[in-house]
Every structure is written in C-alpha cells, then in structure tokens.
Amino acid sequence: GTAQPAIKVLATGGTIAGTGESAGSGAYTSARLPIDALLDAVPEAKKLARLSGEQVVQLGSQAMTPEVWLKIARRANELLASPEVDGLVITHGTDTLEETAYFLNLTLRSDKPVVLVGAMRPSTAISADGPANLYEAITLAASPQAAGKGVLVAMNDQVLDARGVTKTSTTSVATFRSPNEGPLGSVANGKVELMRTVLRTHTRTSTFDVAKLDSLPRVEIVYGYAGDNSAQIDAAVKSGAAGIVFAGVGNGNFNPAVEKALAEARQKGVAVVRSSRAGSGRVTLDGEVDDAKYGFVVADDLNPQKARVLLMLALTQTQDPQALQKLFFTY
Numbered sequence: 001g002t003a004q005p006a007i008k009v010l011a012t013g014g015t016i017a018g019t020g021e022s023a024g025s026g027a028y029t030s031a032r033l034p035i036d037a038l039l040d041a042v043p044e045a046k047k048l049a050r051l052s053g054e055q056v057v058q059l060g061s062q063a064m065t066p067e068v069w070l071k072i073a074r075r076a077n078e079l080l081a082s083p084e085v086d087g088l089v090i091t092h093g094t095d096t097l098e099e100t101a102y103f104l105n106l107t108l109r110s111d112k113p114v115v116l117v118g119a120m121r122p123s124t125a126i127s128a129d130g131p132a133n134l135y136e137a138i139t140l141a142a143s144p145q146a147a148g149k150g151v152l153v154a155m156n157d158q159v160l161d162a163r164g165v166t167k168t169s170t171t172s173v174a175t176f177r178s179p180n181e182g183p184l185g186s187v188a189n190g191k192v193e194l195m196r197t198v199l200r201t202h203t204r205t206s207t208f209d210v211a212k213l214d215s216l217p218r219v220e221i222v223y224g225y226a227g228d229n230s231a232q233i234d235a236a237v238k239s240g241a242a243g244i245v246f247a248g249v250g251n252g253n254f255n256p257a258v259e260k261a262l263a264e265a266r267q268k269g270v271a272v273v274r275s276s277r278a279g280s281g282r283v284t285l286d287g288e289v290d291d292a293k294y295g296f297v298v299a300d301d302l303n304p305q306k307a308r309v310l311l312m313l314a315l316t317q318t319q320d321p322q323a324l325q326k327l328f329f330t331y
C-alpha cells in the first residue's frame, strides 16, 4: 500500500502536558511532560502516521509571546518546506491557542495540514482529554481533507478553523467554538468529516512574511464599558503603542470620552481598530461610528485578540487606514 504520511508533532506546553498531585483535584501545573510522553499516551496513532516529536518551547500558553509565535512560525515553515514532512500537529495550551493558531494561519507558507491541539484537563486527571484530542489531531493532520484549509484546531471531536475559533469556557472540555460560522466538521473514531471550507486568505497565499521579522509592532487591547473614562487608551498611547484594538460595546461602539481619546491617538499616528466585546457578530462600517472621519478600521468578525494578531502583522506592511481596512476584509 501507500506509505503512511509523515506527521511531525511540535510541542509547546499547556495543560495537555500538565500534571497534578491527584487525579480528582483541580490543582495542577501545565507544561511538564515532554513530547515523547504525550506520544506514548496514544500508541494507536502510530497506525495512522509515521510520527516524530519535537519540543519547541515548554510553557503554559498564558505565558505565550509574539517572540515565541515567530519562533514557532519559523520552525514550522522549515519543516513544511521539507519533502520529509506531510503535515504538522502543534500541541498548545488552550488559553491563547486561538491567537497562535491565527498567527500561524497568516504566516505559514504551505498547503500541508497544520493542526493545533490542547486539552482542558491535565494528563493525570480522571478522563484526561489530551490523549483523545491528540489522536484526533493526528488523524486530521494525516487526512488529505485537511490540506489547503489553513491552520485547523482539533478539540473534543470538532474541527475548527484558526480564524473563527475561540475559547468560550474556562473549564469545559467543549470550550472551543466558532461563534460566527460554526465548526468545519468533525474528527472522531479515526474519521474526518469536513462539511465546509475556508474562503478568507491564509497560509500559502498570505502576504505576511515572518522570515525577515525579529519582532512585531506593539498593539494594545482596550476593553470598553459603561462609564469608560478613556484612561487605558491614554496609557496605551503614552506607552508608545503602534496600534490599539478597542473591544467596544455592541457594534464596536464607545462613549464621547473614548471617541475623543481614540481621535487623539489617530492624530499621533496610532492605528485604531474597532472590535467588540460582544463575543460574536461583526463590527460594521455602516453602524453608528464615522470611521472615515478619524481613519478608524473595523475588525469585521475578528474578536479583539484575533484583531490584535492581524493588526500586528498588518502594521509591518502599512499604516494607511484604507490599506489596513482592506487587510481586515481579506484575512
């Protein structure tokens, strides 16, 4: 028969590599088990693919940074360029998994499958979800159906796209959802069923190039609320941020004090993107805000943390509000 696909598993830490003192308690430390121990927990996966592991970093994803995104992206691009590698699985903490997934979706230059996976329960827990999730991620990465769809996430039997996926529960194993478009399909019992595809630009046809980047422009997220006094926006501008993503109320809205502070930020050359704290839906150009007047950009349906990822990369190409807006309608 045909040779099994060669799947490389890159490990970065998270609860999937976590261990606790006892199976029944919630207390544990993430990012402790090495990649070999994760693979040893799913011997069945050897029937699906020729597997090899590599530890890239070892951290709880609450400690993830843009520098580490760049490191993972560079290593992933090297591996994807090799004829010896047919697909990648990346183990990752769930807290910021969506940000790394979207960053890689914008910066990996390949049609080969790339699947991120994590766990909500540490390896020592009763009904740890890590081994099943890892088995499903390997199943997905070994499937031709996963090719050309951008970076994917496999968790709890679902396949989600990097752009849409977000963590919605602090503790549930069903934490990952795509609130606007839903999952792409399912992966369970060794079978992949994808029901839709991804139309926004990603991976191979993305124009963002991490090969020449040592760092990314700093972008702050500011959260809107009733009675918002703009203090956080002023602080972000004063600290020298290149951009601000405003997690506005409703359709990316704000009160007059915030409007004034964001207008002043624009005058100082700070890029301003309006996203929403609402959790789903898109921020539109035709709502209550005159974006053209100030040179604000709308995040479309990217949540604030995803909008920040795109703005960091977009600012490496342009600072022009119209060009930035075009990127937010493309990726």
Ligand SMILES: NC(=O)C[C@H](N)C(=O)O
Residues within 6 Å of the ligand: 013, 014, 015, 016, 030, 059, 060, 061, 062, 092, 093, 094, 095, 096, 118, 119, 120, 121
């Ligand atoms: N479930 C998890 O993986 C949570 C952990 N704090 C992390 O993101 O690394």
